[in-house]
Amino acid sequence: LNDETSVNVCSGAALENNDQAAAAKLAKERLEAIDNASLTIGVTGESGCGKSSFVNALRGLKNSDEGAAPTGPVETTMEPIEYPHPDHPNVKIWDLPGIGTPNFKADQYLEKVEFEKYDFFLIISNTRFKENDAKLAHEIQKMNKKFYFIRSKIDQDIQNEKRDKKVFNERETLSLIRNNCVEGLKQLEIKSPKVFLVSSSDLHLYDFEALGQTLESELPEHTRDALLLALPNISLEAINKKKQVLKSRIKLYVLGSAAGAMSPIPGTSVVVDIALMVKFVKECQKSLSLSDTSLMRLSEATGVSMEELKKEIKSPLTGVKITAELMDAAAAKEEVKQLLFKMADALSNSADRKSRSLFYLKPHYGTFMVESRSPACFHGDTVVGLSQN
Ligand SMILES: Nc1nc2c(ncn2[C@@H]2O[C@H](COP(=O)(O)OP(=O)(O)OP(=O)(O)O)[C@@H](O)[C@H]2O)c(=O)[nH]1
Ligand SMILES: [Mg+2]
Structure with a gap:
């Protein structure tokens, strides 16, 4: 039942029988179910691709904020760490170590990070589509889990292209990057791959909003609303x-x-x-x-x-x-x-x-x-x- 129908059931059926106490009890049970709805997201990808920075951005934090996941130019995240959302602790974001690092070799990676516990994965990649991206997408799919592919650090790509090209066209650059990821995923026989271009330092630019919309349309109602309330307030929408x-x-x-x-x-x-x-x-x-x-x-x-x-x-x-x-x-x-x-x-x-x-x-x-x-x-x-x- 969605909120609207459950209220109608409460206030309709129970009140028709003059049973306000029953209506109130139903409403309270529904509220408890809302409170208990939790969502566990695994943020994964190669070392240095920007996983921890994205975890921080999702939690509405800057990398330098107290309580933010540590980030840096050398390998930083050595084990899976859970970061509950600061205002909505039922939304749990797991910052995972890089795939392919000595302690987390590609072939044992998903087992080692205990893949079963995540509702879905966000695969982060900051370069052209690579072997480890393919491996992760393939393995996650094999485990019957969902993933969304995030191409990170887009601000850097834009900056590089501006510097390197005589004629710079942002839209073309973005489309080139997106197609590269989509084609890489299609080769794994993933039919309509979902790819989002994101810059963790500027969430309001590029595809972060579209990621939110996709999650909204694909998640079950309870967890969808929990996530919607936790997403950063970066736009009027x-x-x-x-x-x-x-x-x-x-x-x-x-x-x-x-x-x-x-x-x-x-x-x-x-x-x-x-x-x-x-x-x-x-x-x-x-x-x-x-x-x-x-x-x-x-x-x-x-x-x-x-x-x-x-x-x-x-x-x-x-x-x-x-x-x-x-x-x-x-x-x-x-x-x-x-x-x-x-x-x-x-x-x-x-x-x-x-x-x-x-x-x-x-x-x-x-x-x-x-x-x-x-x-x-x-x-x-x-x-x-x-x-x-
Ligand atoms: N310009 C730019 N830099 C970014 C972005 N995201 C991350 N970085 C930088 O990239 C570097 C690595 O970021 P992390 O978030 O630590 O990457 P990680 O994937 O968690 O790395 P490991 O934990 O070592 O696997 C840091 O210096 C970040 O500041 C981004 O969207 N734009
Ligand atoms: Mg990290």
């Missing part, structure tokens, strides 16, 4: 995708926040813990680089100062510490009440009109008190979910 994923979760959080707290007797008060609400807003903040730490990382990775970034960002969540008290205060604002009322209304509309339900909430020492009220009473209270009416 990336941010809008995140917005869609987060938006689709709002209804689940609204319903799920009431799990286990629904009153079995219609018309009596129940209490809803707002910890889940705080968790969701924090998730939005991290995914959109709005917390101070993620904003600082974005500033370092892009070279745009914190001040400039803050000037451009319109979100009221920018740099704010999200606490239960803050959520209480926010929920008391008139415009938030209106918004929450609309949400409650939209949710209850998905149930049978006859059993149409509204829950009314008011802040209560870090939790929300939920009470059944008639809609006429709503103006004095904070509305968050659904309730019997």
Whole structure:
């Protein structure tokens, strides 16, 4: 089930039977499944091709940042190392040693790096298509695992061509590089090889965005959304995708926040813990680089100062510490009440009109008190979910 359908099932079937507690339980289970979705990516290729630099870029870090995978002009990564995403630790990126190095000979490479544990591989190559690239692609395919081929350090190729050619055409250069990789892979009988040209120091240029789109279309829903939220905020499109994923979760959080707290007797008060609400807003903040730490990382990775970034960002969540008290205060604002009322209304509309339900909430020492009220009473209270009416 995707988020939309599972909410409809929750708020439809369960609410039609006037069983809000069951609806809330379903939503909570769905949220737990989202939390538990994890993705393990293996970044592989020859020594020095730029694997560790790409791992850092994927995690929104510069090579010089604290916690970044070590990089360098000589062989650096000697054993497989796991790098969880700093804001989304369920996305695990493994920086693998170079294939063909003395400790990781080509013929035993995949066994040694324990290939089974990766959901898919990113094969990195920084030169013309070579024997080890072919070996890796062939072996990964034999193991029934997926891979995407990344031609790295494109900025260097562009620079070299500019220096060496009288007439330089960037598009032709890029197409030449891409074709070389595609042809190399086709010779391995890989039908429609996926090749992406990337520069880890300038992710917004070339094919990084296209890599994100391909992964989005090919990954299963759970892991796809986990990855989408973790990808660096390098374009408006990336941010809008995140917005869609987060938006689709709002209804689940609204319903799920009431799990286990629904009153079995219609018309009596129940209490809803707002910890889940705080968790969701924090998730939005991290995914959109709005917390101070993620904003600082974005500033370092892009070279745009914190001040400039803050000037451009319109979100009221920018740099704010999200606490239960803050959520209480926010929920008391008139415009938030209106918004929450609309949400409650939209949710209850998905149930049978006859059993149409509204829950009314008011802040209560870090939790929300939920009470059944008639809609006429709503103006004095904070509305968050659904309730019997
Ligand atoms: N110009 C440019 N340099 C890059 C890029 N990616 C990596 N490099 C440089 O290439 C060198 C090797 O990069 P690493 O990321 O350490 O390569 P690696 O594949 O992890 O190397 P090993 O761990 O030794 O196998 C470093 O000096 C990086 O700064 C890139 O996209 N553009
Ligand atoms: Mg390395």
